Amino acid sequence: MTAGIDTPDPRGRTGLHLHGRDLSGNPRVRILDVEVLACDWAVLRRTTFDYRHHDGHWSRERRETYDRGDGATILLYDPVRETVLLTRQFRLPAYVNGHPDGMLLETAAGLLDGDDPKAAIRREAVEETGRTVHEVEHVFDAFMSPGSVTERLGFFAAPYDGSAPGADTAGVAAEGEDITVVELPFTEALGLVRSGGIADAKTIMLLQWAALDGPFSRR
Template sequence: MPKPFQFNANDIKIEKRETVFQGFFRLDKLWLTHPRFDGREMPIFTRELFIRGDATCVIPYDPARDEVVLLEQFRLGALGRDQSPWLLELVAGMNEDGESPEEVARREGQEEAGLTFSRLEKVCDYLVSPGGTTEMVHLYCGQVSTAGAGGLFGIEHEHEDIRAHVVSTDEAIAMIQDGRINNAAAIIAIQWLQLNHDRLRREWSA
């Protein structure tokens, strides 16, 4: 059997591309073809692509107190589900032109939770939903002190309304196990923290 990744971006042939919506985000329609695994050429087909910039997310962690900070806010995409559309999430923000993910992490830590990260450790980069959007998330764990953390934050003219909660690491893990936390960035970060918990407490508390 051939190994994975026998094809790359050069194997894609885009016959036509047009922007069908331009607002805060952009939606493009593409007509394209590419080789198939069986050696044939895929007939030309269409796909809609949601053009969205990259984002950076951070789980704030205090190794001394073994606590994390999670942000509660309304999310339109969760409306209509059998749950509250107010979700518990990470510190997060869209990457602006010329900003590094680390710069976004530090900016959003201040704006969304009043937190300053003494260090940042990369967790991973992941594609949010590559079947239909371009967005990549850069995910970090950031060291903070949770003493005095929590409260109300957000930029009012951007219609942000955020409550920061301080919870134990064990409680955060329990919330992904029972489904109270069901967004990808938070699940990935909390599970990563669970795997790296002992190392971080040892190294970051030194």
């Protein structure tokens, strides 16, 4: 009996080896086997498939995919004061891959956990910044690391009331979150992208959207 396949894994899931086996949308791909390599908080799978190349020949390929579920992120902005509200928190993967201290400046974000993306990001915005957001706008969706990670991230934006007092720290303690809330002038945030002070992809994408097509564009 294998956890995640025959018996529940730590998150109560079974049948994890069936995910992706019935895909038929691409006639150039034939799924042959799906193995579960690890399942705890997320699921690591190895899929074996045949792939038909442009010249017609078939090759057998094996790929590992990391499935952590889909998520959402949001840029909170004050259009009057021209500020944005970000978070700073420790990210172990960045730390072990060369970031000086692993403390990244980011837009609020989180997993959907079964919720509608807009509802999920409202929840995460409150948890991570302590602020209630106003009308939420869907900006775009993107696969953040499609070579190995299955996650599709929904990108949103919403104004917040920067004149109202807010907490300096936030997060769900039971989930190990220790988040500092950081308010910055929008131009300063863009400058941090250029200097490397902001190195998180989702945050860079939303800040650039805000400058090109969003609330701080000069159209």
